[in-house]
Amino acid sequence: MSTTTVGRAGRRGTARALGFAALALALVALVVALQRQGLGIARLEGDLAGLRGMVAAHPLAGFLLYFGLYVAATSLSVPGAAVLTLGAGALFGVAEGTVLVSFASSIGASLAFLAARFLLRDFALARFPALFERIERGIARDGAFYLVSLRLAPVVPFFAVNLLAGLTSLRLRSFYLASQIGMLPATLIYVNAGASLATLGGHGPILTQRLVIGLLLLAALPLAAPRLRDALATRRLYARFRRPKRFDRNLVVIGAGAGGLVAAYVASAVKAKVTLVEAGEMGGDCLNSGCVPSKALLHAARAGKDFRAAIADVRAAIAGIAPHDSVARYEGLGVEVRRGRAVIESPWCVAVDGVPITTRAIVIAAGAEPFVPPIPGLAEAPHATSETLWDIEDLPRRLVILGGGPIGCEMAQAFARLGSAVTLVEMAERLLVREDDEVSAAMAAALARDGVAIRTGDRAEAVTRTEAGFALVAASGVQTIELPFDRLLVAIGRRPRVSGYGLEALGIPLTPARTIETDDGLRTLYPNIFACGDVAGPYQFTHMAGYQGGYAALGALFAPFWRFRPSYRAVPAVTYTSPEIARVGLNAREAAARGIEAEITRYDFAELDRAIAEGDTEGFVTVLTRKGSDRILGATIVGPQAGELLTGFTLAIQHGLGLKKLMGTIFPYPTRSEAIRAVAGQWRQAHASARGLAILERFHRWRRG
Incomplete structure (x- = not known):
């Protein structure tokens, strides 16, 4: 940065500081002047009857002076806005008080907004970039409605909203309109409460009907405002879709893996009309390519069987468990099972191979798939994933496994015991990186006893063709090594299936981990669409998918009357x-x-x-x-x-x-x-x-x- 630029930036900062000081002094002077006229906050609390007399004698002057006081207090973000709002109701009544407070608070909020934008923005953005990045994302997604939602949540102080909004790129006009609308419910309730308090007299009942109603509304505001905000958000969200008058189903579940099967089972158990959609094999990855075959292979290897016998045991295990997850069983439970590709066309419609089904709610249980990194030469080499491993007919003489997580360690031990020369390659410095050091060491010792060659701290660079077949080129620091193989198993993780069934068209957001973004009750952006299992995270376990599936089904079927939240205390x-x-x-x-x-x-x-x-x-x-x-x-x-x-x-x-x-x-x-x-x-x-x-x-x- 040049000296000239630095000088200009310094002059702009000085000018803004002086401008802010001048504005603050001017507003303080206005407050003092208004207080001398008898309209200070202390006077409001201490001499309400006298103030009402003054307003009655000079209605226009009283209205304008009070209006100025309210604007000054709001623009300076000083405490006392609630007292001033109550006072407006007591002095001017519900109608005039609401008009006064609604416009004065919005104008004062806009002044605070401008002061924050021109005087404090650079300072705040430099120190809290992550906070304002989140706020900017919300504004970019929802515009002024994002601000309205904040206004309707009394947990967030209004003065804080004013200052925070000024530090964003939101336009002043949008801010003013959102403030005018968002603060109106609270304004009405507070003004009505103030007007009710003003009717108390020495000869009448203390708890009049109007006062009781006003106090009840005041107490209910923190509970009702978030629900009003959510209702407005939901209405805006669904506005571009046509809601059917009648529905074919209570629930459509997409995916017949662990999460989807449990969701469909729970829905049928509570007598809902449910459709389960699956494009592949019933039972999902766990039954057909995950938990069941891998554990059967480990058991056969532990028993000393050869590879062909082990693969036969794997297929027998799948066949033995498959009836538990079959179409026949679920249709017997009252679930309609449709085989085909599901696409969510609207929040209330799922098309299966082009045939639409209308439904009140949807549960997405699409699972995950193995992640295959873009390693040069890998596509041309004989490689497998946890899904395709079970198609191998002959035991690979030399097996290289890429990934030292649970899947990689399990398959390394199984194939080593079945007779393969196994090399396990892990980019981290130890196996099972999520575990403590002594656990990683115990795993490494166990695999070494079974003859597995363990290479930690090695990064896969490429796959090359050699005279003897293929080799994985791995780098450790500046050194590289070639690891020959007859088969390469890629076991470095799984990624959620989040494309191909309509999430993009609906604008359902994803998390940084590329899972579907849900709240603590597994609801997506649309309150009637839920997600569970690997596609929702945060855990990629079969038992977690089943656990979440039950909660997702109950939440989908009984919202908004009941909410169900899974607990992750003990996973x-x-x-x-x-x-x-x-x-x-x-x-x-x-x-x-x-x-x-x-x-x-x-x-x-x-x-x-x-x-x-x-x-x-x-x-x-x-x-x-x-x-x-x-x-x-x-x-x-x-x-x-x-x-x-x-x-x-x-x-x-x-x-x-x-x-x-x-x-x-x-x-x-x-x-x-x-x-x-x-x-x-x-x-x-x-x-x-x-x-x-x-x-x-x-x-x-x-x-x-």
């Missing part, structure tokens, strides 16, 4: 390797990142009788508690049956049970579940009071005589 996750890794709630790494003071209690399976009896003592249990409390923040288990053991901690976190309660629970002997009581006992022992134990020792000494 379990399991990696089904040997040993299993299971976690619920926070771990030490996440607690530290959030600044939570926590304590870790650890129990090793080497001390557990059942583990010793079976000769399998690998693993441990760690429990994270808030410092000085037995409240469980999270638990991690590494070892056999970790996923089964985790249920005890999941229930405890969900229902607020501390370690003291778990310690007092009876567990059968000998079982691995005793580890839950054991770790609770270790926590209790570590937190025993030394002073209390000393008193007990003396007590028992006394009893011995």
Whole structure:
């Protein structure tokens, strides 16, 4: 920046500061002058009868002086606007008081708006860019209506709205109109309350009907205003669509994976008329290419079977579970199942292969799909994802797996035990990056024992053709290495399916993670359209999709009479390797990142009788508690049956049970579940009071005589 530019910017800043000071002094002088005329806030509160007499004697002068006082107070953003509004009702009545306050408050708000824009904008934008970026997005999306919605929410102080709006790009005309409209409901209620108070006399009843109504409206404003705001927003949102007079269905569910199946089941259970739409296989990814086949493959590999037998077990598992998710079963439950491609044409219409279905509500459960990165040469090489892996007929002699998350680790162990030479490549410095270091180390040790070559800190650069076939070119710092393979498995994550069924045309927004944006009740931008499962996030677990599916169905069917909000207090996750890794709630790494003071209690399976009896003592249990409390923040288990053991901690976190309660629970002997009581006992022992134990020792000494 040149010296000239700096000088000009400095002069503009000085001029604005002086202008703001001059405006403030002028308005303060006006307030003082008006107060000398007997219309100050203190006088309003202390001598209402005298003020009414003055106004009656000089109605026009009184009206103009009060109008000026109100404009001055609002433009300076000083406290007392509510008192002034009540006073307007008491002095001028409901009609004149409402007119006075409505225009005076809007004019004063506009002056505050202009002062903020010309004097404070550069200063505020430089220090709070993220805040104003969010406000600008709201204005860009909804225009002046965004401001109206803020005006209708009494939680947001009016003076704060004035100043914040002035720092945005909103036009003055739009601001004024939005203020005039948005503040009118509150103005009417406050003015009416003031007029009601003015009717109190020494000979009549104190609680007149009008005063009671005014006070009730005043109390109801914080509750009614957000609903009025939402109603206006909804009306504006749906304005471009034609709402059917009658509906074919109560609910249409898009997607027959875990979330969609549960949503359809719940809807049919409460006797709603529901249609379930699926373009692919019933059961979704979990049944056909995810949880079921991967766990069947792991089990077959653990049992020592060869690849062909393992694949046969996978197909048998899918066939055995498929009837649970079949068309026949759901039609037997009363669900209409349509096979085809669904497109949302309006908030009340879903077309299936071009055939429209009108519906009161929609649940989107479209799931997710494997993410394949744009690695040069990958498309021409023999590669697979978690969806296409099950089409392989022969065991790959050399398998390279890209991604060290749960899927990558599970498949690395399974194929290594089935006989492949497996290389696992992870860009991060360790496997399972969301887990604590000791958990990542336990996984790495387990895979290494099975013969998996682990390369962490390596970044995939390209896939090249070699004389022997193909190789993955990976870079570690400045060095590169070629990893030959017969098959490459891409397991670096999944992305939500958010295109191809009408979200774009409806303008339904997405989050930065590319999931559908929903509120805490799983509602999208349109209150009658819900989303659940992988497409909604924030977790990509089958059990979470099913959990959300039930809430989405209930919310869709019973809004606006009831709202249903899922709780994410205790979300379990399991990696089904040997040993299993299971976690619920926070771990030490996440607690530290959030600044939570926590304590870790650890129990090793080497001390557990059942583990010793079976000769399998690998693993441990760690429990994270808030410092000085037995409240469980999270638990991690590494070892056999970790996923089964985790249920005890999941229930405890969900229902607020501390370690003291778990310690007092009876567990059968000998079982691995005793580890839950054991770790609770270790926590209790570590937190025993030394002073209390000393008193007990003396007590028992006394009893011995």
